[in-house]
Amino acid sequence: MILRFTIRQLEYLVAVGEFGSVTEAAERVNVSAPSISAAISQLEREFGITLFVRRHAHGLSLTQAGHSFVAQARQILREAHKLNALSNELTGQVRGPLHVACLVTFAQTVIPTLRRGFSDAYPDVEFFQYERDHALILEGLRMARFDIALSYDLDIPGDMEFHELAVLPPYAVLPEDHPLARRGGVTVRDLAPHPMILLDLPHSSAYFLSLFQDDGSSPRIIERTRDMSVMRAMVANGFGYSIANIRPVSSHVPSGTNLAFVPLTGNLRPMRMGILAMRGLSSPLVVRRFIDFCIEELRTMSGMKSPPNSKEQKGSS
Numbered sequence: 001m002i003l004r005f006t007i008r009q010l011e012y013l014v015a016v017g018e019f020g021s022v023t024e025a026a027e028r029v030n031v032s033a034p035s036i037s038a039a040i041s042q043l044e045r046e047f048g049i050t051l052f053v054r055r056h057a058h059g060l061s062l063t064q065a066g067h068s069f070v071a072q073a074r075q076i077l078r079e080a081h082k083l084n085a086l087s088n089e090l091t092g093q094v095r096g097p098l099h100v101a102c103l104v105t106f107a108q109t110v111i112p113t114l115r116r117g118f119s120d121a122y123p124d125v126e127f128f129q130y131e132r133d134h135a136l137i138l139e140g141l142r143m144a145r146f147d148i149a150l151s152y153d154l155d156i157p158g159d160m161e162f163h164e165l166a167v168l169p170p171y172a173v174l175p176e177d178h179p180l181a182r183r184g185g186v187t188v189r190d191l192a193p194h195p196m197i198l199l200d201l202p203h204s205s206a207y208f209l210s211l212f213q214d215d216g217s218s219p220r221i222i223e224r225t226r227d228m229s230v231m232r233a234m235v236a237n238g239f240g241y242s243i244a245n246i247r248p249v250s251s252h253v254p255s256g257t258n259l260a261f262v263p264l265t266g267n268l269r270p271m272r273m274g275i276l277a278m279r280g281l282s283s284p285l286v287v288r289r290f291i292d293f294c295i296e297e298l299r300t301m302s303g304m305k306s307p308p309n310s311k312e313q314k315g316s317s
Contacts (some may be wrong), residue, residue, distance in 0.1 A: 004046045007080055010073040012039040016052070017070035018143060021059040028145065030128060043069075078144070081284075094289045095124035101140055101149035105204050106246045106273070107131040108228065110150060110298075118293050125286055134203050141278055147287050150294070153272040154203040163291065164274040166298045168245035170211060173231070174260045175238050181260035188264065192217040195240035199231050200224035208243045211268055235259060245271040273298070 015025035016036060026033040044051055051066035062070060102111040111129050119127050130146060138157065140146040156162050172191060174181045180190060188211050196219045198205055205224075212219050222240055225231050231242050236257050247261050275291055277283065283291075 005043060007077065009039040009043055010077055012036045013043060013051070014070055014073050014077065016040060016060060017062055017066065017073075018145075020061065028130070074144070093124065094122045094286050096284075096286055097126040097128065098286050098290060099128045099130070099146045100290070101130040101132050101137045101146040101151075103137065103149070103151045104131045104133055105152075105199070105201050105228065106150075109246050110273075114150075114294060114297055117297055118290060121293065122286070122289065133201065137276065141276065147277075147284075148290070149276040150273065151276045152203065152207075153274060154207065156276070159279050160276055161279045162274050162276055164272050165294050166273045168271040168273055170208075170243055170245055170264045170268055170270065171247065172262045172264060173235050173242040173244050174262060175235055175241075176258045176260050177238075178241065178260065180241075180262060183262055185263045185265035187266050188212050188215045188219075188268075189217050191241060191243075192219055195220050195222040197222070197231050197234045197240045197242040198224045199226075199228065199242060199244065201226055207271060211243070211264070214268075215266070232259060 011029060012025065012031070012035070015029050016022060019025045019028065022033050022036045022040075026036045029036075040051065047069075049065045049069070050063055051069055052060040053063060054060055100111070100115075107129075111131070115127050115129055119125065130140065132140065132149075134151065134154070137146070137149045137151055138160070141149060141160065150165075151162075153162050153164065172180065172186050178194075180186050180194070183190075192212065198208065198219070198221050209219070220240075223234060225234065228244075231244075234240065235242050236259055238257075243264070275294065277287075
Protein backbone atom coordinates (compact mmCIF):
# COMPACT_ATOMS: atom_id res chain seq x y z
CA MET A 1 0.00 0.00 0.00
CA ILE A 2 1.32 3.41 -0.96
CA LEU A 3 0.87 5.97 1.82
CA ARG A 4 -0.85 9.17 0.78
CA PHE A 5 0.91 11.26 3.41
CA THR A 6 4.24 11.65 5.20
CA ILE A 7 4.96 11.81 8.92
CA ARG A 8 6.30 15.33 8.41
CA GLN A 9 3.02 16.43 6.84
CA LEU A 10 1.12 15.06 9.81
CA GLU A 11 3.40 16.94 12.21
CA TYR A 12 2.66 20.18 10.37
CA LEU A 13 -1.06 19.41 10.30
CA VAL A 14 -1.18 18.85 14.05
CA ALA A 15 0.83 22.02 14.72
CA VAL A 16 -1.56 24.18 12.68
CA GLY A 17 -4.54 22.45 14.27
CA GLU A 18 -3.22 23.29 17.74
CA PHE A 19 -2.19 26.88 17.13
CA GLY A 20 -4.70 27.98 14.49
CA SER A 21 -1.98 29.87 12.65
CA VAL A 22 0.51 28.86 9.98
CA THR A 23 2.98 31.46 11.23
CA GLU A 24 2.88 30.29 14.85
CA ALA A 25 2.97 26.63 13.83
CA ALA A 26 6.04 27.31 11.68
CA GLU A 27 7.75 28.98 14.63
CA ARG A 28 6.96 26.11 16.97
CA VAL A 29 8.22 23.36 14.62
CA ASN A 30 11.15 25.40 13.30
CA VAL A 31 10.27 25.39 9.59
CA SER A 32 9.16 28.06 7.14
CA ALA A 33 5.52 29.11 6.88
CA PRO A 34 5.39 28.26 3.12
CA SER A 35 6.47 24.68 3.95
CA ILE A 36 3.59 24.39 6.42
CA SER A 37 1.07 25.82 3.94
CA ALA A 38 2.28 23.53 1.16
CA ALA A 39 1.96 20.44 3.38
CA ILE A 40 -1.61 21.31 4.38
CA SER A 41 -2.61 21.98 0.77
CA GLN A 42 -1.09 18.68 -0.35
CA LEU A 43 -3.03 16.75 2.30
CA GLU A 44 -6.29 18.44 1.32
CA ARG A 45 -5.72 17.70 -2.38
CA GLU A 46 -4.67 14.11 -1.74
CA PHE A 47 -7.70 13.27 0.39
CA GLY A 48 -10.18 15.63 -1.26
CA ILE A 49 -11.15 17.11 2.11
CA THR A 50 -11.15 20.67 3.40
CA LEU A 51 -9.30 20.53 6.71
CA PHE A 52 -9.31 24.23 7.59
CA VAL A 53 -11.49 27.27 7.09
CA ARG A 54 -9.25 30.20 6.16
CA ARG A 55 -10.18 33.50 7.79
CA HIS A 56 -7.95 36.37 6.74
CA ALA A 57 -7.99 38.21 10.07
CA HIS A 58 -8.53 35.24 12.38
CA GLY A 59 -6.15 32.55 11.19
CA LEU A 60 -7.32 29.01 10.43
CA SER A 61 -10.14 27.04 12.05
CA LEU A 62 -10.51 23.27 11.81
CA THR A 63 -13.52 21.91 9.98
CA GLN A 64 -15.37 18.92 11.42
CA ALA A 65 -13.39 16.69 9.08
CA GLY A 66 -10.25 18.54 10.15
CA HIS A 67 -10.87 17.77 13.82
CA SER A 68 -11.14 14.05 13.02
CA PHE A 69 -8.04 14.15 10.85
CA VAL A 70 -5.94 15.93 13.49
CA ALA A 71 -7.02 13.47 16.20
CA GLN A 72 -6.02 10.52 14.00
CA ALA A 73 -2.77 12.24 13.01
CA ARG A 74 -1.83 12.63 16.69
CA GLN A 75 -2.38 8.92 17.22
CA ILE A 76 -0.24 8.02 14.21
CA LEU A 77 2.55 10.32 15.41
CA ARG A 78 2.47 8.79 18.89
CA GLU A 79 2.85 5.31 17.38
CA ALA A 80 5.65 6.50 15.09
CA HIS A 81 7.52 7.93 18.08
CA LYS A 82 7.11 4.61 19.88
CA LEU A 83 8.75 2.87 16.92
CA ASN A 84 11.73 5.23 17.09
CA ALA A 85 12.00 4.68 20.84
CA LEU A 86 11.84 0.89 20.43
CA SER A 87 14.59 0.98 17.83
CA ASN A 88 16.83 2.95 20.18
CA GLU A 89 16.15 0.56 23.04
CA LEU A 90 16.94 -2.50 20.91
CA THR A 91 20.15 -1.07 19.46
CA GLY A 92 21.25 1.02 22.47
CA GLN A 93 21.73 3.99 20.16
CA VAL A 94 20.81 7.47 21.33
CA ARG A 95 19.28 9.17 18.32
CA GLY A 96 16.14 10.79 16.96
CA PRO A 97 14.28 13.95 17.94
CA LEU A 98 14.34 15.46 21.43
CA HIS A 99 11.99 18.35 22.19
CA VAL A 100 13.07 20.24 25.32
CA ALA A 101 11.23 23.23 26.76
CA CYS A 102 12.95 25.56 29.22
CA LEU A 103 11.52 28.17 31.55
CA VAL A 104 12.26 31.55 30.03
CA THR A 105 13.54 32.82 33.40
CA PHE A 106 16.79 30.87 33.11
CA ALA A 107 16.79 29.67 29.50
CA GLN A 108 19.59 31.97 28.35
CA THR A 109 21.87 30.75 31.15
CA VAL A 110 21.11 27.03 31.02
CA ILE A 111 19.82 25.68 27.72
CA PRO A 112 22.64 26.74 25.31
CA THR A 113 25.28 25.02 27.46
CA LEU A 114 23.20 21.88 27.93
CA ARG A 115 22.33 21.68 24.25
CA ARG A 116 25.94 22.16 23.11
CA GLY A 117 27.29 19.47 25.42
CA PHE A 118 24.51 16.97 24.75
CA SER A 119 24.64 17.48 20.98
CA ASP A 120 28.40 16.93 21.02
CA ALA A 121 28.00 13.75 23.05
CA TYR A 122 25.09 12.43 20.96
CA PRO A 123 25.37 13.85 17.42
CA ASP A 124 22.54 11.67 16.08
CA VAL A 125 19.97 13.43 18.28
CA GLU A 126 17.88 16.16 16.67
CA PHE A 127 17.63 18.71 19.49
CA PHE A 128 14.72 21.16 19.49
CA GLN A 129 14.57 23.84 22.19
CA TYR A 130 11.66 26.04 23.26
CA GLU A 131 11.75 28.98 25.70
CA ARG A 132 8.33 29.30 27.36
CA ASP A 133 6.66 30.58 30.50
CA HIS A 134 5.31 28.10 33.04
CA ALA A 135 1.76 27.97 31.65
CA LEU A 136 2.91 27.26 28.09
CA ILE A 137 5.29 24.57 29.33
CA LEU A 138 2.45 22.74 31.05
CA GLU A 139 0.25 23.06 27.96
CA GLY A 140 3.04 21.84 25.68
CA LEU A 141 3.75 18.79 27.83
CA ARG A 142 0.07 17.83 27.90
CA MET A 143 -0.22 18.24 24.13
CA ALA A 144 3.00 16.19 23.64
CA ARG A 145 4.75 19.09 21.90
CA PHE A 146 7.63 18.69 24.37
CA ASP A 147 9.25 15.49 25.61
CA ILE A 148 10.39 17.09 28.84
CA ALA A 149 10.94 20.57 30.28
CA LEU A 150 13.40 22.31 32.56
CA SER A 151 11.53 24.35 35.14
CA TYR A 152 11.14 25.23 38.81
CA ASP A 153 9.27 23.21 41.44
CA LEU A 154 6.44 25.74 41.64
CA ASP A 155 2.77 24.75 41.33
CA ILE A 156 3.41 21.34 39.78
CA PRO A 157 0.04 19.84 38.73
CA GLY A 158 -0.95 16.33 39.75
CA ASP A 159 -0.61 14.86 36.25
CA MET A 160 3.09 15.76 36.10
CA GLU A 161 6.20 14.70 37.97
CA PHE A 162 9.25 16.73 38.91
CA HIS A 163 12.79 15.31 39.06
CA GLU A 164 14.99 17.68 41.03
CA LEU A 165 18.35 18.52 39.46
CA ALA A 166 19.73 21.54 41.30
CA VAL A 167 19.10 23.68 44.38
CA LEU A 168 19.22 27.41 43.65
CA PRO A 169 19.55 29.66 46.71
CA PRO A 170 18.62 33.32 46.17
CA TYR A 171 21.12 36.14 45.94
CA ALA A 172 21.00 39.91 45.59
CA VAL A 173 22.03 41.46 42.27
CA LEU A 174 23.65 44.83 43.00
CA PRO A 175 25.63 47.50 41.13
CA GLU A 176 29.28 47.18 42.15
CA ASP A 177 29.26 50.56 43.91
CA HIS A 178 26.13 49.80 45.99
CA PRO A 179 26.68 50.18 49.76
CA LEU A 180 25.76 46.49 50.26
CA ALA A 181 27.83 45.14 47.38
CA ARG A 182 30.96 44.30 49.39
CA ARG A 183 29.23 42.30 52.10
CA GLY A 184 29.61 38.56 52.36
CA GLY A 185 25.84 38.23 52.72
CA VAL A 186 22.72 40.36 53.11
CA THR A 187 19.24 39.79 54.49
CA VAL A 188 15.98 40.81 52.86
CA ARG A 189 15.59 43.29 55.73
CA ASP A 190 18.90 44.89 54.67
CA LEU A 191 17.57 45.20 51.11
CA ALA A 192 14.06 46.41 51.93
CA PRO A 193 14.85 50.17 52.27
CA HIS A 194 16.63 50.25 48.89
CA PRO A 195 14.89 50.57 45.49
CA MET A 196 14.18 47.21 43.82
CA ILE A 197 13.96 46.13 40.17
CA LEU A 198 11.56 43.17 40.28
CA LEU A 199 11.97 40.36 37.75
CA ASP A 200 8.23 40.14 37.15
CA LEU A 201 7.74 36.70 35.64
CA PRO A 202 4.89 34.35 36.58
CA HIS A 203 5.73 32.28 39.67
CA SER A 204 9.24 33.78 39.94
CA SER A 205 7.99 37.17 41.10
CA ALA A 206 5.70 35.54 43.66
CA TYR A 207 8.70 33.63 45.02
CA PHE A 208 10.85 36.79 45.30
CA LEU A 209 8.09 38.70 47.07
CA SER A 210 7.46 35.79 49.46
CA LEU A 211 11.00 36.20 50.80
CA PHE A 212 9.99 39.62 52.13
CA GLN A 213 6.56 38.50 53.28
CA ASP A 214 8.06 35.66 55.32
CA ASP A 215 10.40 38.18 56.94
CA GLY A 216 7.59 40.62 57.72
CA SER A 217 9.12 43.35 55.55
CA SER A 218 8.16 44.98 52.23
CA PRO A 219 10.36 45.80 49.22
CA ARG A 220 10.49 49.24 47.57
CA ILE A 221 9.64 48.21 44.00
CA ILE A 222 10.38 51.07 41.61
CA GLU A 223 10.40 49.09 38.35
CA ARG A 224 9.25 45.72 37.00
CA THR A 225 10.56 43.86 33.96
CA ARG A 226 9.97 40.43 32.46
CA ASP A 227 13.40 40.33 30.80
CA MET A 228 16.46 39.09 32.71
CA SER A 229 18.86 41.13 30.56
CA VAL A 230 16.87 44.32 31.10
CA MET A 231 16.83 43.65 34.85
CA ARG A 232 20.61 43.29 34.96
CA ALA A 233 21.10 46.42 32.83
CA MET A 234 18.79 48.45 35.11
CA VAL A 235 20.74 47.29 38.16
CA ALA A 236 24.10 47.96 36.49
CA ASN A 237 22.98 51.52 35.75
CA GLY A 238 22.19 52.17 39.38
CA PHE A 239 18.39 52.15 39.40
CA GLY A 240 18.20 49.59 42.20
CA TYR A 241 18.94 46.01 43.19
CA SER A 242 17.21 42.80 42.20
CA ILE A 243 16.99 39.19 43.36
CA ALA A 244 17.70 36.11 41.27
CA ASN A 245 18.51 32.43 41.69
CA ILE A 246 20.80 31.83 38.72
CA ARG A 247 24.03 33.75 38.35
CA PRO A 248 25.33 34.53 34.84
CA VAL A 249 28.85 33.48 33.89
CA SER A 250 30.01 37.10 33.55
CA SER A 251 29.38 39.98 35.96
CA HIS A 252 29.90 42.52 33.18
CA VAL A 253 26.89 44.28 31.62
CA PRO A 254 27.60 46.14 28.32
CA SER A 255 25.21 49.01 29.14
CA GLY A 256 26.45 49.73 32.67
CA THR A 257 28.96 48.97 35.40
CA ASN A 258 29.81 45.51 36.65
CA LEU A 259 27.39 43.68 38.91
CA ALA A 260 27.92 42.25 42.36
CA PHE A 261 26.24 39.01 43.44
CA VAL A 262 25.73 38.74 47.20
CA PRO A 263 24.12 35.69 48.82
CA LEU A 264 20.91 36.22 50.78
CA THR A 265 21.22 34.93 54.32
CA GLY A 266 18.57 33.68 56.70
CA ASN A 267 16.12 30.82 56.69
CA LEU A 268 15.11 31.26 53.05
CA ARG A 269 13.50 28.66 50.82
CA PRO A 270 15.64 28.08 47.70
CA MET A 271 14.27 27.53 44.23
CA ARG A 272 14.70 24.02 42.87
CA MET A 273 15.37 23.40 39.20
CA GLY A 274 14.52 20.10 37.62
CA ILE A 275 12.99 18.04 34.87
CA LEU A 276 9.23 18.27 34.41
CA ALA A 277 7.44 15.45 32.58
CA MET A 278 4.01 13.86 32.30
CA ARG A 279 3.37 11.41 35.13
CA GLY A 280 3.28 7.71 34.32
CA LEU A 281 4.87 7.90 30.87
CA SER A 282 7.77 5.61 30.05
CA SER A 283 10.73 7.77 29.09
CA PRO A 284 12.53 6.79 25.87
CA LEU A 285 16.28 6.25 25.89
CA VAL A 286 17.12 9.70 24.50
CA VAL A 287 15.16 11.39 27.30
CA ARG A 288 16.81 9.26 29.99
CA ARG A 289 20.26 10.08 28.62
CA PHE A 290 19.41 13.79 28.61
CA ILE A 291 18.33 13.63 32.26
CA ASP A 292 21.61 11.89 33.14
CA PHE A 293 23.52 14.55 31.24
CA CYS A 294 21.67 17.38 33.01
CA ILE A 295 22.49 15.94 36.44
CA GLU A 296 26.20 15.90 35.67
CA GLU A 297 26.37 19.21 33.80
CA LEU A 298 24.35 21.34 36.21
CA ARG A 299 26.79 20.54 39.02
CA THR A 300 29.43 22.66 37.29
CA MET A 301 27.22 25.67 36.53
CA SER A 302 27.67 28.81 38.59
CA GLY A 303 25.45 29.24 41.64
CA MET A 304 23.89 25.76 41.52
CA LYS A 305 24.05 23.00 44.10
CA SER A 306 23.29 19.34 43.54
CA PRO A 307 20.27 18.12 45.52
CA PRO A 308 20.67 15.37 48.12
CA ASN A 309 20.84 11.86 46.59
CA SER A 310 21.00 13.28 43.07
CA LYS A 311 22.78 10.13 41.90
CA GLU A 312 19.62 8.17 42.66
CA GLN A 313 17.52 10.37 40.41
CA LYS A 314 19.27 9.47 37.20
CA GLY A 315 17.06 8.80 34.23
CA SER A 316 18.83 5.69 33.02
CA SER A 317 17.75 2.32 34.25
